[in-house]
Amino acid sequence: MQGILQSILGPRVPAQELESHRGRYVVPNLILSLARVLLLVSIFFPYWHMELQAPQYPDGLYLTAHVNYLSGDVDEIDGLNHYIGMRKLEDAASLERATAVWMILAMTLLMEGAAAVHSPWALVLVLPAVLFPAGFIADLQFWLASHGHNLDPKAPLSSSVKPFVPPALGTGVIGQFKTIATLGSGWWLSLGGSVLTLVALIFHRRAYKPLRDSARQEVATCAA
Amino acid sequence: MNRKRSTYPAVAAVLVAAGLATDIGVHSLVPAAGASQPEDKEVRRKKRREQEFKPVELSPNQVADLQKLINDRQLTPDDLVAAAKTYLPSGRKDDYLVFASGGHSGQVFVIGVPSMRLLRTIAVFTPEPWQGYGYGTGEEVLKAGDFGDKELRWGDTHHPGLSETGGEYDGEFLFIGDKANARLAVIDLRDFETKQIVRNPLIISDHGCAFVTPNTDYVFEGGQYAVPLGVGYANIEEYKEKYRGMVTAWKFDRAKGRIDVGQSFGLELPPYWQDLFDSGKVASDGFVFGNSINTELAVGKTGEKEANFEASTTTRDMDYLHIINWKKAEEVFKAGKATKIEGFPVITLQTAVSEGILFFAPEPKSPHGVDVTPDGKFIVVAGKLDPHVTVYSIDKIKQAIAQKKISTSDPYGVPVLEFDAVKEAQVELGLGPLHTQFDDKGFAYTSLFLDSAVARWSLGGDYASKHGVQPWKLMSKTSVQYNVGHIVSAEGDTVSPDGMYLIAMNKWSIDRFFQTGPLLPQNFQLMDITPAADRPLPVIYDSPIGVGEPHYAQMIKADKLKPWAVYPKVGWNPHTGMIDPNSTKAGEEKVVRNGNKVDVYMTVVRSHFTPEHLEVREGDEVTLHLTNLETTPDATHGFCIGGYNINLSLEPSEYCKVSFTADKAGTFPYYCTEFCSALHLEMVGYFRVAPATKSAAAEPASK
Numbered sequence: 001m002q003g004i005l006q007s008i009l010g011p012r013v014p015a016q017e018l019e020s021h022r023g024r025y026v027v028p029n030l031i032l033s034l035a036r037v038l039l040l041v042s043i044f045f046p047y048w049h050m051e052l053q054a055p056q057y058p059d060g061l062y063l064t065a066h067v068n069y070l071s072g073d074v075d076e077i078d079g080l081n082h083y084i085g086m087r088k089l090e091d092a093a094s095l096e097r098a099t100a101v102w103m104i105l106a107m108t109l110l111m112e113g114a115a116a117v118h119s120p121w122a123l124v125l126v127l128p129a130v131l132f133p134a135g136f137i138a139d140l141q142f143w144l145a146s147h148g149h150n151l152d153p154k155a156p157l158s159s160s161v162k163p164f165v166p167p168a169l170g171t172g173v174i175g176q177f178k179t180i181a182t183l184g185s186g187w188w189l190s191l192g193g194s195v196l197t198l199v200a201l202i203f204h205r206r207a208y209k210p211l212r213d214s215a216r217q218e219v220a221t222c223a224a
Numbered sequence: 225m226n227r228k229r230s231t232y233p234a235v236a237a238v239l240v241a242a243g244l245a246t247d248i249g250v251h252s253l254v255p256a257a258g259a260s261q262p263e264d265k266e267v268r269r270k271k272r273r274e275q276e277f278k279p280v281e282l283s284p285n286q287v288a289d290l291q292k293l294i295n296d297r298q299l300t301p302d303d304l305v306a307a308a309k310t311y312l313p314s315g316r317k318d319d320y321l322v323f324a325s326g327g328h329s330g331q332v333f334v335i336g337v338p339s340m341r342l343l344r345t346i347a348v349f350t351p352e353p354w355q356g357y358g359y360g361t362g363e364e365v366l367k368a369g370d371f372g373d374k375e376l377r378w379g380d381t382h383h384p385g386l387s388e389t390g391g392e393y394d395g396e397f398l399f400i401g402d403k404a405n406a407r408l409a410v411i412d413l414r415d416f417e418t419k420q421i422v423r424n425p426l427i428i429s430d431h432g433c434a435f436v437t438p439n440t441d442y443v444f445e446g447g448q449y450a451v452p453l454g455v456g457y458a459n460i461e462e463y464k465e466k467y468r469g470m471v472t473a474w475k476f477d478r479a480k481g482r483i484d485v486g487q488s489f490g491l492e493l494p495p496y497w498q499d500l501f502d503s504g505k506v507a508s509d510g511f512v513f514g515n516s517i518n519t520e521l522a523v524g525k526t527g528e529k530e531a532n533f534e535a536s537t538t539t540r541d542m543d544y545l546h547i548i549n550w551k552k553a554e555e556v557f558k559a560g561k562a563t564k565i566e567g568f569p570v571i572t573l574q575t576a577v578s579e580g581i582l583f584f585a586p587e588p589k590s591p592h593g594v595d596v597t598p599d600g601k602f603i604v605v606a607g608k609l610d611p612h613v614t615v616y617s618i619d620k621i622k623q624a625i626a627q628k629k630i631s632t633s634d635p636y637g638v639p640v641l642e643f644d645a646v647k648e649a650q651v652e653l654g655l656g657p658l659h660t661q662f663d664d665k666g667f668a669y670t671s672l673f674l675d676s677a678v679a680r681w682s683l684g685g686d687y688a689s690k691h692g693v694q695p696w697k698l699m700s701k702t703s704v705q706y707n708v709g710h711i712v713s714a715e716g717d718t719v720s721p722d723g724m725y726l727i728a729m730n731k732w733s734i735d736r737f738f739q740t741g742p743l744l745p746q747n748f749q750l751m752d753i754t755p756a757a758d759r760p761l762p763v764i765y766d767s768p769i770g771v772g773e774p775h776y777a778q779m780i781k782a783d784k785l786k787p788w789a790v791y792p793k794v795g796w797n798p799h800t801g802m803i804d805p806n807s808t809k810a811g812e813e814k815v816v817r818n819g820n821k822v823d824v825y826m827t828v829v830r831s832h833f834t835p836e837h838l839e840v841r842e843g844d845e846v847t848l849h850l851t852n853l854e855t856t857p858d859a860t861h862g863f864c865i866g867g868y869n870i871n872l873s874l875e876p877s878e879y880c881k882v883s884f885t886a887d888k889a890g891t892f893p894y895y896c897t898e899f900c901s902a903l904h905l906e907m908v909g910y911f912r913v914a915p916a917t918k919s920a921a922a923e924p925a926s927k
Binding site: 059073075076079083156 | 856902
């Protein structure tokens with residue numbers, strides 16, 4: 001049991017080695033910390049925007065998604081959507097929005113843990129954070145498709161609007177509306193966190209692989 | 225290694241910056257959460273227009289086209305310039321707003337300048353169906369203006385008064401007087417709705433209303449035709465003894481946005497038919513000035529031999545300029561020295577004289593307007609029957625009071641200051657001078673009714689250095705069509721007029737517009753008053769006003785107003801200024817029956833009412849609480865019940881209540897009266913009133 005734990009945690013850095021090559025071991029942790037900060041800060045920034053343009057809305061309608069809430073002209077967009085029988089925006093990704101902040105906190109804790117794990121297992125711990133930006137878009141696409149394909153057949157305009165999927169990114173057209181979807185600063189921050197985490201892993205490997213190799217060699221030597 | 229370490233944070237910083245940049249880019253377009261801010265959008269639009277505008281140079285072809293157009297339409301180059309000065313392309317907004325009295329319509333008109341387009345009417349003293357005013361909402365406001373149990377449902381609106389801070393229009397409130405019934409109304413300029421009507425209990429007609437003090441502490445209402453105070457009966461033989469004039473100081477509570485009647489008071493005046501009033505400002509702050517037209521105490525044609533009013537009120541050479549120290553009057557009122565008439569505190573003439581509140585100064589007979597210059601140093605009285613404006617100096621008035629330069633006293637004991645001691649200048653302008661406005665260059669403008677002209681003349685005092693021409697002198701006269709009454713220049717009665725524009729509010733239009741039968745529109749003529757002193761002032765637009773008989777108007781810089789695009793919160797009651805406890809959220813609609821009282825809590829949103837069926841019994845007392853759930857600008861719904869004389873205007877997020885007795889059995893569709901959406905016609909419900917004769921067992925349950 002202890003053996004498994006040890007193989008997951010990887011080798012500890014000898015005090016003398018740490019003393020002489022402090023930078024080598026601090027850098028991955030620093031980068032990982034920065035990545036954690038980016039991910040945490042991203043909670044406070046919007047991840048996604050959609051602008052709706054139509055003749056009778058000269059100033060446009062705006063929808064903004066943070067990881068944990070929707071803002072902008074939600075009521076008005078819902079009001080318009082009821083004509084085509086689309087469900088309310090608040091019904092989309094409600095579980096995700098309710099748990100997002102906790103999930104991000106958990107991810108950052110896992111990243112903290114990864115700093116202490118000196119083996120390839122560290123990759124497993126940071127994987128959620130690395131995949132999070134992609135996951136966000138996938139989830140967004142899923143809900144857009146879900147809403148666009150589940151229109152109430154009893155809605156006033158159900159006969160004139162066929163099921164559709166508003167594009168999660170870029171422009172689309174529905175009725176007199178043009179939709180323009182863009183990613184927000186929060187998403188870019190999370191992407192920054194994701195990329196930095198991968199960078200940190202490179203340094204992590206550079207720092208600990210030699211230690212692991214030499215440890216393995218030691219074991220081999222001893223066995224021999 | 226060291227080199228690389230410094231690179232990665234930089235990469236991260238770039239990523240963050242890129243993210244923020246995209247976001248800021250989007251955010252600058254996203255309106256602030258909650259209520260949208262129209263002024264921000266306006267500023268953005270203006271900026272964008274300025275950025276996108278490229279100076280125009282007409283090509284030879286365009287010049288040829290233009291020339292052909294002008295000749296085809298028989299226009300002059302001046303016409304072309306006038307059109308260019310006033311035309312607004314679609315989407316472009318006016319720089320100024322005019323709040324004009326709507327005359328007999330009992331409304332206020334909001335007109336843009338320079339386009340002269342009518343933007344809105346505001347229902348004030350008269351029911352107006354579009355705004356639902358008097359057809360379901362505003363009933364309490366209207367009722368408060370009734371004369372006891374006598375319903376008053378029209379008004380002769382005369383003088384609008386914008387609220388001021390430091391003598392400048394602040395764009396928050398508008399007051400307007402009703403001459404016919406001596407009433408004052410308060411309009412909130414956040415939603416352009418009438419919030420309050422107060423009726424003066426002392427008299428039944430006013431004229432000098434509404435004139436605000438420089439910080440809108442008080443709104444002054446000067447009476448017109450003398451009656452016994454309290455509007456009781458008195459024989460005309462007792463005119464001198466029992467009839468009285470008055471001026472009332474209505475206390476304005478800005479925080480509440482209402483007149484505080486309990487803190488208001490009147491001042492008894494001789495029955496001289498007080499005419500226009502104006503508040504002092506800056507140098508004359510603390511005073512209010514008024515004119516009078518019947519110091520003859522004429523009682524008209526009471527018998528065969530007596531002269532009628534028009535002759536008998538004009539026999540004396542001089543009438544009296546009323547000089548009232550309202551700050552002193554306020555002290556006297558607060559010291560409890562007022563007596564009550566009809567429950568309303570009034571400072572008696574005797575007290576006014578003994579406390580040094582009231583002084584008179586002679587003024588050429590039967591004048592009309594009294595207007596204080598922007599610096600407050602001069603008071604301009606327009607002669608009407610005298611071709612001059614007579615200018616009084618506040619310094620000289622104060623001096624004359626202090627040095628007791630009193631020529632005589634009137635029959636009521638009011639001291640009359642020596643004319644020569646208080647007069648600064650007299651300027652001969654022409655026939656029938658009525659009203660005076662000011663500009664930013666030290667010129668005054670006076671309407672000449674009989675000449676059908678607007679006179680521009682130079683002010684003296686400190687203004688002489690501003691315009692650099694001879695002071696107190698007529699500069700020019702511009703003909704207007706026809707019979708000009710009031711005039712209004714841009715912020716022209718404030719401490720800092722803007723100049724720019726002046727509107728002649730002409731009573732007659734005669735031949736200016738299509739002959740709309742024998743009843744013709746008024747003619748508001750826009751003048752450009754920017755030309756130099758020796759240049760003529762061009763008339764650049766004629767605007768027919770096909771309603772009422774507008775009197776005075778005020779012109780305010782449009783960006784001073786901060787109106788709501790939608791009410792701040794869903795369920796907003798415009799009369800209480802908060803979310804109404806009876807407003808309804810989506811999904812919480814209900815019908816509550818209590819005996820024969822039925823309360824309906826209804827929501828309204830594109831394109832349906834909830835509930836869509838209302839069933840009551842004949843004789844039920846029905847109260848509908850309607851909440852417009854919309855938060856989008858211009859998403860207004862109407863609500864009417866045919867046969868029941870009900871029509872409401874439910875503006876975005878507004879709560880409205882209407883109470884009535886279901887006294888007519890039958891089936892009545894109710895529907896939305898504002899075309900709101902493609903499914904507007906489907907926005908309907910049924911109000912069914914079951915006949916009372918039906919047996920109790922068969923009575924329908926309300927649903």
